[in-house]
Amino acid sequence: MALKPTIYKIKISLSNIDQNHYDNFDLTIAQHPSETRERMMARVLAFCMNARENLAFTKGLSAVEEPDIWAKTLDDRLTLWIDIGEPAFDRIKKATRLSPVVKVYSFNLKSDSWWAKEGSKFMDLKVCVFKFDWKNIQELATLVERTMDFSITISDNIAYISGKKGECEVSCVPLQKSAASPERR
16 A cells, blocks of 8 residues: 655745745645655745745655646746756756746755766756755754744745744755846745
C-alpha cells in the first residue's frame, strides 16, 4: 500500500517589503511521503517570496514534469516556474523554454557543492538562483505543526517568521540573477 501525503494547514500574514506585497493566505500543503519538513518549509518560503495573483503549489514531487510552484494566466499560460532543491541543468533548461521566468531555491547542506559543480552551466540560462541558509531552514522546520499560524515579514532578502512555537529568520542569498528576467526575485 502506498504511503499518503501528510496535510498541513498554514495561515500566513505576509508583509513582503522587498516586493511591496502585503497579503493573508490560508494554505493547504501536502507533504509528499519522501519530502522532509525542511523542503516543505522551503516551498512555503519560496511561495511567500514570490506571492502574487494566480501563484499555486503544484503536485510537486508527485508530478516530475511540473515545478514545485507556478503562476499561470487565466488562459493557462505559464508565467513563473519555481523549483526547490538542486535540480538538474536539463530540467531547468527545459523550464526556460516553458516559462518566461524561472527561479530555483536551493536550501540544504549540499547547496554549495551543487552550485560549485553546476553553477557555470546555468550562466547562459534565463534563471534566477537563490540559496536559503540550511541552518535557518532547519530552525524553521522545528516550528512545523499540523495547523500553523505564521506572521512572515520579508526585508532585504531575509524572512522573519513568527509562529506559536517560536520565531526564526531565514536568509535568502542570490546566487544568480537573470539579466533577461524582468524580476529581481
